[in-house]
Amino acid sequence: MSGKILVLGATGTIGKSLVAVLVAKGESVKAASRGGQAVGGAEGVAFDYGNPATFAAALDGVDRAFVLAPTGTEDVIAALKPIIAAAAERKVKVVLMTAWGVDAVDEIPYRQVELFLIKSGTPYVILRPNWFQDNFLTFWGHGVQAGAIAVPAGDGQSAFIDTRDIADVAAAVLTTSAHDGAAYPLSGPRAIGYAEAAALISTAIGRPVAYKASTDEAFIAMLTGAGVTPGYAAFLASIFYPVREGWTAATTNYVALITAHKPRTLEAWIAEHAAALKG
Known part of the structure; x- marks a missing residue:
């Protein structure tokens, strides 16, 4: 994995933490946001979930991406499927953050997004935080x-x-292929x-x-x-x-197992x- 890592929502709570961890690891990071500003030492790139014309520039030179729904969205399927499809077309590994327990029923919108990613054929890891x-x-x-x-x-x-624990897990699974194909409730x-x-x-x-x-x-x-x-x-x-x-x-021990520190x-x-x- 020698390409750049795209972080969606890079100006948000989890995104900022993730950018900081990845930059500290020496990774080349593209911080995506609507404004496209640089974040914490990462290259800024303009990105709009609802505007596929912004996808190509965001994904250029990228081989891994952290994907989450924008805050306030009422339709996660409409928000996430297009960017996942664009990433999969380029064989970009997708680390997708959904939510705790969404795998209980396939009709849950977030679960439908997960299944879409799984069936896309691109490498993936799914994170389901509490x-x-x-x-x-x-x-x-x-x-x-x-x-x-x-x-x-x-x-x-x-x-x-703590959202910083989510960022730590995301950084870990983005920088190794050891977790590819896994889904972790956090x-x-x-x-x-x-x-x-x-x-x-x-x-x-x-x-x-x-x-x-x-x-x-x-x-x-x-x-x-x-x-x-x-x-x-x-x-x-x-x-x-x-x-x-x-x-x-319920609790899980995946934060400790993946990051080597207690939650x-x-x-x-x-x-x-x-x-x-x-x-």
Whole structure:
């Protein structure tokens, strides 16, 4: 593997971390984003999921690519199939990030994307991460600062994962062929409920933060009131069903096996981000 590595979403949370890890490894990286700006020592390239005319320049000189859906997309099939097809046509290895548990039913849109990649004939690795620890800041930060995390998770638990661990795994599988053809569910070290997470945050920032179990309807209304489209709000509500059913409470050891370091804990993430959580 002597070509460049294309990282989609290079200005996002996972993308920035992945670019940094790959550059530190001495890899030649193309950082793809809508604006096309350089990121962390990587070459910048303009890329738009909805504009296939941007694909050729993004894939030029590339033999490996990290692919994930753009934040806020309501149709992962429409967003991801075209770029996967373009990569497969060039025999570019694709490391695809989907989500925890999407392989349960073939009708799940993310699973349909996975199957499309598998059948494409190009080398691939699939990563299925659990809920992100970073969500407590990126998605629920306003709630934390207001004193309440209101999500429709019921009493369910999730083995929250640090996005830097996802980036570390992605970097590892992008730089060897040893994992080609594999699919890895990725998790943090233990399952934690939202009430416990709120208590941990409360201790770290020195003021009360409560967990308020919401209904799907109330959650959707809150999101649309904040400007989220109704379709994406409904999607976000729907992905809490596996949490309530206990499906996201499982853990795996793939982070440690692939990266040779233990997965980062939610407690450590909260301590590191306490100032930002406090606001």
